[in-house]
Amino acid sequence: MSTVVSSCYKKPVLFKFSKSFFSFDNIRKTTDLASKPGSDEDEFRTLDIRGGKTPQTYSRKKQPRVVFPPRTERMPVDQDWSNVWPGPRTFHPASVPLPLRQGINKLGASPGKVGNVELMKIPNFLHLTPPAIKKHCMALKKFCTPWPRALSTNENCQKYFPLELIQTDYCHSSPSIRNPLARIITIKFPLDKLHLDEHAKDKFLRLVGDRYDEETGIVTIVTDKCPLRKQNYDYALYLLTAVYYESWTFEHWEIEKSQPDLEYYDWDNSKCKENLIHLFKQANQNMEENNLLVERLKESIVALFDEVGTTDHKDLWPGDVVSLQTCDTCGSSDSLEGGQPHVATNHGFHGAAAGHP
């Protein structure tokens, strides 16, 4: 066994010598000889199952491949960069003549650009340099028409063309060119641009509901029910038209609208005012004489009902009522007892509250 092992070791050593002295062909011959059964006593005999000749293999000595230096070296300084990098592309160090560095190296400077994965990972905007964009703009100029002079400012645009239409186009690399989201249409317009009287406006607002933004005064209508954009666009305009004309129509049942249906506190028709007049009458006073006080009371009560929940009026109105009472007592000696106006206002308040759920 030991002899076999030693012979095994011997062979490669012999080859090493032969390699440096003979050409490659000579080595082939020796190995071929060695693989023939029985030619070498020390060698393991190989079992030739297929029989026949051993297939001749031509092994070419591989030549070292000539690789051109990166083309950045040949680039002239005044070259047009947008020709070199015309579109979006992954970073390539041999095409970008910039000494870029990216990434972290704890032992020194950041790694350079060659073979740097960090540079390949991040999206680059080398194709959108300012000169390239300028060129694109110049090329697209022939498709553009001049902007109407009358619409030079944003205010003018909004003034003359108050209807704003918003739609989105989607462009992505997938087999489909369609995107269901592209069908959605949004139209926006300021409410005060529509011709509406008080009734129509009231009805309009009731119809549009939360599509009206009170802060900006803009109505927004979004349509996405139909499968196509065109249909949605037509539908949006139809909705606008329908709502507008609907708000102008006066249905017979609208006469039945009573005070509780109102969306604001109507002081002139309120129970509270009635009570107050009654009170002044009892005191044989003219309401006009106490105009200032009545106005203040009116303001606070209207505020109390209209802006219920927004501010804390609880401590506002009793003050006014008390002042009214004191005025009453000061103004005439034969007035009612101090509690009465309070009760009256209280009653008025309750009356109003009952009628105004």
Next chain:
Amino acid sequence: MKLKYLLRAVQKYKCSYKSYSTEVEIDIPKRIPRGPTDILKALASTVKRDPTAPHYKYHDDPYLIPYNNFTKRSYALSQESGRKAARWIRQQHKELFQHKIAEPLIEAFIPTPEYNENSEVDEEILKKLINNGFVSDALFVYNLLRNKKIDITPSTKQSLLEFVCFTNEDEPISEDWISERWFLMGMKNQKDSNTWKNGGLAEQLFYELKSDVPSSYSAIICGMCKYFQVSKAFEIYSEAQSKNIILNVETYNSLISKAKFVNESHPKIWELIQTLLNEMAERKIKPNVKTLNSVLESLSKMNTNRNAKTYALNTIAEFKSLNIEPSLVSLYYLLEICSRNKSQLSSMLSAILDYASNKNFTIRDKKDISFFSKAMEVCSKLKDKDLLYRLHELLLTGNNYNLIGDSFSESVYYRYFFYLLTDTEELSKVMEFYDDLVPNVYVPEPSVTNAILKAVCNNMAWDLLPKLWSDILLFEQYEVSGVLENILDIASQNEDKNLMEGMSKIAWSAWEKIEGIKRERSNFQWSASALGNIILILLKSGEKAKANLVMNKLIQLGSSAMNEPKIEALSLYVDSCIESSSPDVAIKCIQYCNDIGFTETTEFARRINSSIELNPRQYEKLTSIVGEDCLKVEKKKDQSR
């Protein structure tokens, strides 16, 4: 996009706003009409060619950019064969590729249906196959329909006849394989022989149809002319004549272009063309640009005739009056017609360039692509630099570069381009073009490399040699037809001291490159002059050890090597041997000189004898080479002095 719709909305509301905004007039301009791809084309027009980049079909990476014609071809074709393999897999495993995710559906992405004896076929399927250009499938389905005794309408039969006549029952290379078509060369010449399938399906269909459909005559004549079955085509033509059948313009075009094949003498050919044209006029068939080209094609075949040029010019004038402008191939035929006479050719080419300058050509005839290479060949023949620049300018105008043809005609164009440039233009200008075009657009053939090397030699511009040598290495031209010999020869003439090192690098890398190959099939043989030049260059830059190696090779090859080394090299070698006092090597060299038969041998021997102390054995050897007398004469002279 958003703006567009805003404007649309605006236009709708314009009327309503006019009512209460009378004081401002808002004038919204009309939208400029544009096609679906106009924006893309406009953006693409901002991108010009990048001279340092390879063609966009290759990967922009130093390891994957091809630098010679072989790799260019193999890289492009292997990319395409990958596509073919993908298509094959898709066809083999159809069931796996039935998902239709594309919206709208792309027909080319789904596997094509296959037909066998049992498949359900009808006329609609046949129509579709004809429209899509599947030759074998269409023929199979047609036979299937016949076997099943399903009737086919004459109109479908007619379109099948036209299809078969167009393709001659052969499947053409699909238009999808752009690279394959680009690198397809040498196929044009084979096509000039009669390849028409006699008694094939086309003729069967024709005999079935001819009584019903008159246009079947047009189809069969076109097909026969296209595949050079000309005599039969004319037979059918006369049959149609006798039956008073009106043929279409394409039929007349193809008959005119093949007029040469039925008549021998030039006047008769011209007569036939004229009768055909007159017939067209009688029958009110409007000719087109291809009629013009067919006439010119026939005339170009008889360019030995004196009248050919007048006929051609008259024809062009007449077609111009019909508002038919000549296409590029018409100009090509004009050059062909004038090719016999150099002065005519020169005036013709300059007239053509006057006509064509600044014009943006589009393809109007299939053969339009042959113009540029032909015109450049003519330029080079005339040795006219001005014409060359004008022609090159025309090539670069607009999209004219698309008409350069295929890789073959492109390299023909640039081959003549560089021949003429190196002949007539100063070297700096040549190198400007060289740097711009090589290797990404054009890789010079060995003959062009030699021409450039010659120009370098004439201008003594040795500083260009290292660059040229590295290009030669890249283009793998160091083994072919004298390129290596030439560059070594020029390098050995170098007189600039600063460039010596560069030259010796070239020489040594040439030596290593050739010696390093040792390929079985390499049939490169050193010529003695090349080896001599290497020795000369190496010795000039003082690399004695390397020179010794090369000298050994030279001695080993002996007189079996082609031609002989420069005597200057051997003389320098002997001197260097004397310097390093190595007489043995020097004697070997003298032995070699003697074997080759240089007269300077004795002079060398004397030089060695006089400057080095030789031991008796060496002296004996020297005398055995040159004879004792010579050396003795030398000694006597010394003594007498």
